[in-house]
Amino acid sequence: MVTTRSQSGSGSTSDDGGRRGSPPSPLTIGVMYLLIGAFLSFTSGRDPSQPLSPEDLIDDLVPTIVVICLFLVSYSLYDVMAVGGEKMKHGLTDKTYASYSASKLPEEVYLAQRAQLNQVEQMTSFVVSSISFSLLVNGKLGAVLSFIWTVLRRYYASKYRAAAGKRFDQMGLGAYTIPAYFIMNGMLMGSVVQCVRILLKQY
Template sequence: MSMHQRRNGKPRTDDMYNNLESGRRSAPSSGRGMSSHETNANIMENQNNDRISELSDQVSRLKGLTIDIGNEVRDQNRLLDNMGDGFTSVGDMLSGSLARIGTMLESGGAKHMCTLPTNIAKELAPSLIAMCIFLSTYSTYDVMGVGIAKGKYKYGEKKYEDLLAQMPEEVYLAQRAQTNQVEQMTAFVFGSLSCAFFVNGIVAGAMSLIWVVLRRGYASAYRKAVGVPVSQIGLAKYTIAAYLMSNGMVMATAVHAVRSFISDN
Protein backbone atom coordinates (compact mmCIF):
# COMPACT_ATOMS: atom_id res chain seq x y z
CA MET A 1 0.00 0.00 0.00
CA SER A 2 1.43 3.37 -0.98
CA MET A 3 1.88 6.38 1.25
CA HIS A 4 -0.75 8.21 -0.70
CA GLN A 5 -3.28 5.51 0.04
CA ARG A 6 -2.41 5.57 3.74
CA ARG A 7 -2.95 9.29 3.86
CA ASN A 8 -6.27 8.93 2.08
CA GLY A 9 -7.33 6.05 4.39
CA LYS A 10 -6.64 7.86 7.68
CA PRO A 11 -9.25 10.53 7.18
CA ARG A 12 -11.83 7.86 6.49
CA THR A 13 -10.97 6.16 9.82
CA ASP A 14 -11.24 9.47 11.68
CA ASP A 15 -14.58 10.17 10.09
CA MET A 16 -15.90 6.80 11.17
CA TYR A 17 -14.67 7.38 14.72
CA ASN A 18 -16.20 10.84 14.86
CA ASN A 19 -19.51 9.57 13.54
CA LEU A 20 -19.51 6.79 16.14
CA GLU A 21 -18.82 9.23 18.99
CA SER A 22 -21.47 11.64 17.82
CA GLY A 23 -23.95 8.78 17.67
CA ARG A 24 -23.13 7.79 21.23
CA ARG A 25 -23.65 11.34 22.45
CA SER A 26 -26.94 11.81 20.63
CA ALA A 27 -28.44 8.45 21.66
CA PRO A 28 -29.05 9.26 25.32
CA SER A 29 -30.63 12.62 24.51
CA SER A 30 -33.19 10.94 22.32
CA GLY A 31 -33.94 8.46 25.15
CA ARG A 32 -34.69 11.24 27.65
CA GLY A 33 -37.59 12.64 25.65
CA MET A 34 -41.20 11.92 26.82
CA SER A 35 -44.19 11.33 24.64
CA SER A 36 -47.35 13.44 24.98
CA HIS A 37 -49.17 10.45 26.45
CA GLU A 38 -46.63 10.13 29.27
CA THR A 39 -46.75 13.88 29.93
CA ASN A 40 -50.55 13.83 30.22
CA ALA A 41 -50.35 10.81 32.51
CA ASN A 42 -47.95 12.66 34.84
CA ILE A 43 -50.19 15.74 34.90
CA MET A 44 -53.23 13.65 35.74
CA GLU A 45 -51.33 11.83 38.46
CA ASN A 46 -50.29 15.14 40.05
CA GLN A 47 -53.85 16.41 39.89
CA ASN A 48 -55.12 13.21 41.49
CA ASN A 49 -52.58 13.57 44.28
CA ASP A 50 -53.76 17.14 44.90
CA ARG A 51 -57.40 16.01 45.00
CA ILE A 52 -56.54 13.19 47.40
CA SER A 53 -54.75 15.66 49.67
CA GLU A 54 -57.73 18.03 49.64
CA LEU A 55 -60.12 15.15 50.33
CA SER A 56 -57.97 14.04 53.25
CA ASP A 57 -58.09 17.54 54.73
CA GLN A 58 -61.88 17.66 54.37
CA VAL A 59 -62.23 14.27 56.03
CA SER A 60 -60.08 15.49 58.93
CA ARG A 61 -62.24 18.60 59.32
CA LEU A 62 -65.43 16.54 59.21
CA LYS A 63 -64.01 14.22 61.84
CA GLY A 64 -63.21 17.16 64.11
CA LEU A 65 -66.67 18.63 63.52
CA THR A 66 -68.30 15.31 64.36
CA ILE A 67 -66.36 15.13 67.62
CA ASP A 68 -67.39 18.69 68.51
CA ILE A 69 -71.05 17.90 67.77
CA GLY A 70 -70.85 14.83 69.98
CA ASN A 71 -69.39 16.87 72.84
CA GLU A 72 -72.07 19.54 72.42
CA VAL A 73 -74.83 16.92 72.46
CA ARG A 74 -73.45 15.45 75.69
CA ASP A 75 -73.29 18.91 77.27
CA GLN A 76 -76.87 19.67 76.22
CA ASN A 77 -78.08 16.35 77.61
CA ARG A 78 -76.33 17.10 80.88
CA LEU A 79 -77.96 20.54 80.97
CA LEU A 80 -81.40 19.04 80.31
CA ASP A 81 -80.87 16.52 83.10
CA ASN A 82 -79.97 19.33 85.49
CA MET A 83 -83.01 21.33 84.40
CA GLY A 84 -85.20 18.28 84.95
CA ASP A 85 -83.88 17.94 88.48
CA GLY A 86 -84.44 21.66 88.98
CA PHE A 87 -88.05 21.43 87.79
CA THR A 88 -88.66 18.53 90.14
CA SER A 89 -87.31 20.37 93.16
CA VAL A 90 -89.19 23.53 92.18
CA GLY A 91 -92.43 21.58 91.83
CA ASP A 92 -92.01 20.06 95.28
CA MET A 93 -91.23 23.44 96.81
CA LEU A 94 -94.17 25.14 95.10
CA SER A 95 -96.55 22.41 96.20
CA GLY A 96 -95.55 22.96 99.81
CA SER A 97 -95.73 26.73 99.45
CA LEU A 98 -99.18 26.66 97.88
CA ALA A 99 -100.39 24.35 100.62
CA ARG A 100 -99.16 26.78 103.27
CA ILE A 101 -100.75 29.72 101.42
CA GLY A 102 -104.04 27.83 101.27
CA THR A 103 -103.86 27.27 105.01
CA MET A 104 -103.34 30.98 105.58
CA LEU A 105 -106.28 31.85 103.36
CA GLU A 106 -108.54 29.45 105.23
CA SER A 107 -107.52 31.06 108.52
CA GLY A 108 -109.25 34.31 107.52
CA GLY A 109 -106.55 36.30 105.79
CA ALA A 110 -108.38 36.66 102.49
CA LYS A 111 -110.79 39.40 101.52
CA HIS A 112 -113.66 39.25 99.11
CA MET A 113 -112.99 39.59 95.41
CA CYS A 114 -113.31 43.08 93.89
CA THR A 115 -112.94 44.90 97.21
CA LEU A 116 -110.11 47.09 98.42
CA PRO A 117 -108.45 46.43 101.78
CA THR A 118 -109.91 48.24 104.76
CA ASN A 119 -106.48 48.45 106.38
CA ILE A 120 -103.99 49.18 103.60
CA ALA A 121 -100.96 49.31 105.89
CA LYS A 122 -101.75 45.88 107.30
CA GLU A 123 -102.18 44.40 103.83
CA LEU A 124 -98.93 45.88 102.55
CA ALA A 125 -96.89 45.08 105.66
CA PRO A 126 -95.88 41.48 104.72
CA SER A 127 -94.73 42.54 101.25
CA LEU A 128 -92.85 45.51 102.64
CA ILE A 129 -91.09 43.25 105.15
CA ALA A 130 -89.98 40.93 102.34
CA MET A 131 -88.76 43.92 100.31
CA CYS A 132 -86.77 45.26 103.23
CA ILE A 133 -85.11 41.88 103.67
CA PHE A 134 -84.22 41.69 100.00
CA LEU A 135 -82.90 45.26 99.72
CA SER A 136 -80.79 44.93 102.86
CA THR A 137 -79.28 41.63 101.72
CA TYR A 138 -78.82 43.02 98.21
CA SER A 139 -76.71 45.92 99.43
CA THR A 140 -74.84 43.70 101.89
CA TYR A 141 -74.07 40.68 99.74
CA ASP A 142 -74.49 41.67 96.09
CA VAL A 143 -73.15 45.22 96.00
CA MET A 144 -70.45 44.66 98.59
CA GLY A 145 -69.64 41.30 97.00
CA VAL A 146 -68.59 43.10 93.83
CA GLY A 147 -66.44 45.49 95.84
CA ILE A 148 -64.77 42.65 97.73
CA ALA A 149 -64.00 40.79 94.49
CA LYS A 150 -62.52 43.94 92.93
CA GLY A 151 -60.47 44.64 96.03
CA LYS A 152 -59.07 41.12 95.93
CA TYR A 153 -57.61 41.83 92.49
CA LYS A 154 -56.55 45.42 93.39
CA TYR A 155 -58.82 47.14 90.91
CA GLY A 156 -58.07 50.51 92.45
CA GLU A 157 -54.44 50.29 91.35
CA LYS A 158 -55.14 49.41 87.70
CA LYS A 159 -55.70 51.63 84.68
CA TYR A 160 -59.00 51.65 82.83
CA GLU A 161 -57.57 50.01 79.70
CA ASP A 162 -56.09 47.23 81.85
CA LEU A 163 -59.49 46.57 83.40
CA LEU A 164 -61.09 46.17 79.97
CA ALA A 165 -58.33 43.92 78.67
CA GLN A 166 -58.97 41.07 81.10
CA MET A 167 -61.60 40.84 83.83
CA PRO A 168 -61.06 38.11 86.46
CA GLU A 169 -63.82 35.52 86.46
CA GLU A 170 -64.61 36.11 90.12
CA VAL A 171 -65.24 39.81 89.49
CA TYR A 172 -67.35 39.06 86.41
CA LEU A 173 -69.54 36.57 88.28
CA ALA A 174 -70.08 38.98 91.17
CA GLN A 175 -71.07 41.77 88.79
CA ARG A 176 -73.36 39.47 86.81
CA ALA A 177 -75.12 38.32 89.99
CA GLN A 178 -75.68 41.92 91.09
CA THR A 179 -76.90 43.00 87.64
CA ASN A 180 -79.36 40.13 87.45
CA GLN A 181 -80.80 41.05 90.83
CA VAL A 182 -81.47 44.57 89.56
CA GLU A 183 -83.03 43.20 86.38
CA GLN A 184 -85.55 41.15 88.38
CA MET A 185 -86.28 43.79 91.01
CA THR A 186 -88.87 45.80 89.06
CA ALA A 187 -91.26 42.89 88.49
CA PHE A 188 -90.81 41.79 92.10
CA VAL A 189 -91.57 45.18 93.66
CA PHE A 190 -94.57 45.88 91.45
CA GLY A 191 -95.96 42.36 91.76
CA SER A 192 -95.56 42.24 95.52
CA LEU A 193 -97.20 45.61 96.26
CA SER A 194 -99.98 45.27 93.72
CA CYS A 195 -100.77 41.71 94.80
CA ALA A 196 -100.90 42.81 98.43
CA PHE A 197 -103.20 45.72 97.58
CA PHE A 198 -105.56 44.03 95.13
CA VAL A 199 -105.44 40.34 96.11
CA ASN A 200 -104.21 39.51 99.59
CA GLY A 201 -101.45 40.87 101.79
CA ILE A 202 -100.54 37.57 103.43
CA VAL A 203 -100.36 35.73 100.11
CA ALA A 204 -98.24 38.49 98.57
CA GLY A 205 -95.96 38.53 101.60
CA ALA A 206 -95.47 34.76 101.53
CA MET A 207 -94.74 34.69 97.79
CA SER A 208 -92.41 37.67 98.13
CA LEU A 209 -90.47 36.00 100.92
CA ILE A 210 -90.10 32.84 98.82
CA TRP A 211 -88.84 35.01 95.95
CA VAL A 212 -86.26 36.66 98.22
CA VAL A 213 -84.93 33.30 99.42
CA LEU A 214 -84.66 32.03 95.84
CA ARG A 215 -82.86 35.14 94.62
CA ARG A 216 -80.42 34.95 97.52
CA GLY A 217 -79.65 31.35 96.60
CA TYR A 218 -79.21 32.33 92.95
CA ALA A 219 -76.73 35.12 93.70
CA SER A 220 -74.76 32.98 96.13
CA ALA A 221 -74.48 30.10 93.64
CA TYR A 222 -73.41 32.48 90.87
CA ARG A 223 -70.64 34.09 92.90
CA LYS A 224 -69.25 30.71 93.96
CA ALA A 225 -69.15 29.32 90.40
CA VAL A 226 -65.54 30.26 89.62
CA GLY A 227 -64.15 27.66 87.22
CA VAL A 228 -67.51 25.88 86.88
CA PRO A 229 -69.34 25.70 83.50
CA VAL A 230 -72.63 27.59 83.46
CA SER A 231 -74.56 24.40 82.69
CA GLN A 232 -73.28 22.86 85.94
CA ILE A 233 -73.95 25.75 88.34
CA GLY A 234 -77.57 24.73 88.87
CA LEU A 235 -79.17 28.17 88.47
CA ALA A 236 -82.39 26.85 86.93
CA LYS A 237 -83.80 25.65 90.24
CA TYR A 238 -83.60 29.23 91.55
CA THR A 239 -84.53 31.29 88.49
CA ILE A 240 -87.54 29.24 87.36
CA ALA A 241 -89.15 29.25 90.79
CA ALA A 242 -88.42 32.97 91.25
CA TYR A 243 -90.04 33.74 87.89
CA LEU A 244 -93.12 31.79 88.93
CA MET A 245 -93.38 33.77 92.16
CA SER A 246 -92.98 37.25 90.64
CA ASN A 247 -95.05 36.53 87.55
CA GLY A 248 -97.68 34.82 89.68
CA MET A 249 -98.13 37.95 91.78
CA VAL A 250 -98.32 40.15 88.68
CA MET A 251 -100.86 37.90 86.95
CA ALA A 252 -102.98 37.60 90.10
CA THR A 253 -103.05 41.39 90.29
CA ALA A 254 -104.02 41.65 86.63
CA VAL A 255 -106.88 39.15 87.01
CA HIS A 256 -108.18 40.87 90.13
CA ALA A 257 -107.92 44.31 88.51
CA VAL A 258 -109.84 43.18 85.41
CA ARG A 259 -112.57 41.61 87.51
CA SER A 260 -112.80 44.75 89.62
CA PHE A 261 -113.11 46.89 86.49
CA ILE A 262 -115.82 44.67 85.03
CA SER A 263 -117.81 44.55 88.26
CA ASP A 264 -117.78 48.35 88.61
CA ASN A 265 -119.26 48.73 85.14
Protein backbone atom coordinates (compact mmCIF):
# COMPACT_ATOMS: atom_id res chain seq x y z
CA MET A 1 0.00 0.00 0.00
CA VAL A 2 1.85 3.03 -1.25
CA THR A 3 1.15 6.49 -2.48
CA THR A 4 -0.64 6.88 -5.80
CA ARG A 5 2.48 8.02 -7.59
CA SER A 6 4.49 5.04 -6.43
CA GLN A 7 1.80 2.56 -7.40
CA SER A 8 2.16 3.30 -11.09
CA GLY A 9 4.41 0.56 -12.44
CA SER A 10 4.86 -1.15 -9.06
CA GLY A 11 3.17 -4.39 -10.01
CA SER A 12 6.25 -6.01 -11.50
CA THR A 13 9.26 -7.23 -9.56
CA SER A 14 11.65 -6.61 -12.44
CA ASP A 15 13.97 -3.62 -12.72
CA ASP A 16 12.11 -0.37 -13.38
CA GLY A 17 14.22 1.38 -15.97
CA GLY A 18 12.24 4.58 -16.25
CA ARG A 19 12.21 4.43 -20.06
CA ARG A 20 9.26 5.12 -22.32
CA GLY A 21 8.21 3.10 -25.34
CA SER A 22 8.24 -0.62 -26.00
CA PRO A 23 11.54 -2.46 -25.53
CA PRO A 24 12.89 -4.80 -28.22
CA SER A 25 11.41 -8.28 -28.30
CA PRO A 26 12.90 -10.95 -26.01
CA LEU A 27 14.21 -12.76 -29.09
CA THR A 28 16.03 -9.66 -30.32
CA ILE A 29 17.59 -9.04 -26.92
CA GLY A 30 18.51 -12.73 -26.63
CA VAL A 31 20.32 -12.62 -29.98
CA MET A 32 22.22 -9.54 -28.81
CA TYR A 33 23.27 -11.38 -25.64
CA LEU A 34 24.39 -14.34 -27.75
CA LEU A 35 26.47 -12.14 -30.05
CA ILE A 36 28.15 -10.48 -27.08
CA GLY A 37 28.82 -13.87 -25.51
CA ALA A 38 30.26 -15.28 -28.73
CA PHE A 39 32.50 -12.24 -29.13
CA LEU A 40 33.81 -12.60 -25.58
CA SER A 41 34.38 -16.34 -25.95
CA PHE A 42 36.21 -16.20 -29.28
CA THR A 43 38.27 -13.07 -28.58
CA SER A 44 39.22 -13.54 -24.93
CA GLY A 45 38.31 -17.14 -24.05
CA ARG A 46 40.86 -19.76 -23.13
CA ASP A 47 41.77 -22.53 -25.58
CA PRO A 48 38.85 -24.98 -25.31
CA SER A 49 41.15 -27.92 -26.03
CA GLN A 50 43.37 -27.24 -23.01
CA PRO A 51 42.31 -28.63 -19.61
CA LEU A 52 42.32 -26.41 -16.54
CA SER A 53 44.99 -26.97 -13.91
CA PRO A 54 44.37 -26.39 -10.18
CA GLU A 55 46.60 -23.31 -10.41
CA ASP A 56 44.41 -21.95 -13.21
CA LEU A 57 41.31 -22.40 -11.08
CA ILE A 58 42.79 -20.39 -8.22
CA ASP A 59 44.20 -17.64 -10.43
CA ASP A 60 40.98 -17.24 -12.40
CA LEU A 61 38.45 -17.46 -9.59
CA VAL A 62 40.07 -15.54 -6.73
CA PRO A 63 39.62 -12.01 -8.19
CA THR A 64 36.00 -12.69 -9.11
CA ILE A 65 35.20 -14.19 -5.72
CA VAL A 66 36.58 -11.03 -4.10
CA VAL A 67 34.23 -8.91 -6.23
CA ILE A 68 31.24 -11.13 -5.43
CA CYS A 69 31.95 -10.99 -1.70
CA LEU A 70 32.32 -7.21 -1.77
CA PHE A 71 28.99 -6.86 -3.57
CA LEU A 72 27.22 -9.08 -1.05
CA VAL A 73 28.68 -7.11 1.84
CA SER A 74 27.64 -3.84 0.18
CA TYR A 75 24.15 -5.26 -0.24
CA SER A 76 23.96 -5.92 3.49
CA LEU A 77 25.36 -2.51 4.42
CA TYR A 78 23.49 -0.31 1.98
CA ASP A 79 20.40 -2.11 0.68
CA VAL A 80 19.24 -4.08 3.71
CA MET A 81 20.12 -1.44 6.28
CA ALA A 82 18.54 1.29 4.16
CA VAL A 83 15.15 -0.40 4.48
CA GLY A 84 15.45 -0.64 8.24
CA GLY A 85 16.65 2.93 8.44
CA GLU A 86 13.67 4.26 6.48
CA LYS A 87 11.26 2.24 8.62
CA MET A 88 12.78 3.69 11.77
CA LYS A 89 12.73 7.18 10.28
CA HIS A 90 9.00 6.94 9.58
CA GLY A 91 8.13 5.30 12.90
CA LEU A 92 7.15 1.91 11.51
CA THR A 93 9.25 -0.21 13.86
CA ASP A 94 6.91 0.26 16.83
CA LYS A 95 3.84 -0.99 14.94
CA THR A 96 2.35 -4.47 14.93
CA TYR A 97 2.37 -6.38 11.67
CA ALA A 98 -1.39 -5.90 11.28
CA SER A 99 -1.24 -2.13 11.71
CA TYR A 100 1.88 -1.93 9.53
CA SER A 101 0.15 -3.83 6.72
CA ALA A 102 -2.97 -1.67 6.96
CA SER A 103 -1.11 1.64 6.91
CA LYS A 104 -0.11 3.64 3.86
CA LEU A 105 3.54 2.90 3.16
CA PRO A 106 5.71 6.04 2.91
CA GLU A 107 7.28 6.46 -0.51
CA GLU A 108 10.82 6.43 0.87
CA VAL A 109 10.21 3.05 2.53
CA TYR A 110 8.64 1.66 -0.64
CA LEU A 111 11.57 2.80 -2.78
CA ALA A 112 14.12 1.34 -0.35
CA GLN A 113 12.28 -1.99 -0.40
CA ARG A 114 12.09 -1.97 -4.20
CA ALA A 115 15.81 -1.26 -4.48
CA GLN A 116 16.59 -4.12 -2.10
CA LEU A 117 14.24 -6.52 -3.89
CA ASN A 118 15.74 -5.67 -7.28
CA GLN A 119 19.21 -6.46 -5.95
CA VAL A 120 17.99 -9.83 -4.66
CA GLU A 121 16.44 -10.61 -8.05
CA GLN A 122 19.81 -10.16 -9.76
CA MET A 123 22.02 -11.97 -7.26
CA THR A 124 21.69 -15.55 -8.47
CA SER A 125 22.31 -14.69 -12.10
CA PHE A 126 25.21 -12.43 -11.12
CA VAL A 127 26.97 -15.08 -9.05
CA VAL A 128 26.46 -17.81 -11.68
CA SER A 129 27.53 -15.58 -14.57
CA SER A 130 30.60 -14.26 -12.78
CA ILE A 131 31.90 -17.64 -11.64
CA SER A 132 31.08 -19.55 -14.84
CA PHE A 133 32.60 -16.89 -17.08
CA SER A 134 35.74 -16.56 -14.96
CA LEU A 135 36.15 -20.34 -14.76
CA LEU A 136 35.40 -21.21 -18.38
CA VAL A 137 36.23 -18.13 -20.44
CA ASN A 138 38.61 -15.62 -18.86
CA GLY A 139 39.25 -15.05 -15.17
CA LYS A 140 40.70 -11.56 -15.33
CA LEU A 141 38.04 -10.27 -17.71
CA GLY A 142 35.35 -11.95 -15.62
CA ALA A 143 36.55 -10.08 -12.53
CA VAL A 144 36.61 -6.76 -14.41
CA LEU A 145 33.12 -7.24 -15.84
CA SER A 146 31.81 -8.35 -12.45
CA PHE A 147 33.28 -5.25 -10.83
CA ILE A 148 31.70 -2.97 -13.44
CA TRP A 149 28.37 -4.72 -12.89
CA THR A 150 28.72 -4.19 -9.14
CA VAL A 151 29.40 -0.47 -9.55
CA LEU A 152 26.41 -0.10 -11.88
CA ARG A 153 24.12 -1.89 -9.43
CA ARG A 154 25.33 0.25 -6.54
CA TYR A 155 24.53 3.41 -8.49
CA TYR A 156 21.19 1.89 -9.54
CA ALA A 157 20.11 1.20 -5.97
CA SER A 158 21.27 4.61 -4.79
CA LYS A 159 19.31 6.36 -7.55
CA TYR A 160 16.23 4.27 -6.78
CA ARG A 161 16.25 5.12 -3.08
CA ALA A 162 16.70 8.82 -3.86
CA ALA A 163 13.81 8.95 -6.35
CA ALA A 164 11.06 10.07 -3.97
CA GLY A 165 8.72 12.51 -5.72
CA LYS A 166 10.01 11.64 -9.19
CA ARG A 167 8.19 9.95 -12.06
CA PHE A 168 9.66 6.71 -13.35
CA ASP A 169 10.87 8.45 -16.50
CA GLN A 170 12.75 10.94 -14.32
CA MET A 171 14.65 8.40 -12.22
CA GLY A 172 17.32 7.65 -14.81
CA LEU A 173 17.58 4.01 -13.78
CA GLY A 174 18.01 2.75 -17.33
CA ALA A 175 21.48 4.28 -17.53
CA TYR A 176 22.61 1.72 -14.94
CA THR A 177 20.33 -1.30 -15.20
CA ILE A 178 20.51 -1.76 -18.99
CA PRO A 179 24.34 -1.95 -19.15
CA ALA A 180 24.26 -4.24 -16.10
CA TYR A 181 21.86 -6.60 -17.89
CA PHE A 182 24.08 -6.72 -20.96
CA ILE A 183 27.19 -7.42 -18.88
CA MET A 184 25.57 -10.17 -16.83
CA ASN A 185 23.79 -11.90 -19.71
CA GLY A 186 26.80 -11.42 -21.96
CA MET A 187 28.87 -13.36 -19.44
CA LEU A 188 26.20 -16.06 -19.23
CA MET A 189 26.06 -16.47 -23.00
CA GLY A 190 29.85 -16.30 -23.18
CA SER A 191 29.92 -19.27 -20.80
CA VAL A 192 27.38 -21.11 -22.97
CA VAL A 193 29.37 -20.51 -26.15
CA GLN A 194 32.58 -21.59 -24.43
CA CYS A 195 30.91 -24.80 -23.23
CA VAL A 196 29.77 -25.56 -26.77
CA ARG A 197 33.31 -25.00 -28.04
CA ILE A 198 34.70 -27.35 -25.38
CA LEU A 199 32.17 -30.05 -26.24
CA LEU A 200 32.89 -29.74 -29.96
CA LYS A 201 36.61 -30.16 -29.29
CA GLN A 202 35.93 -33.35 -27.34
CA TYR A 203 33.58 -34.94 -29.86
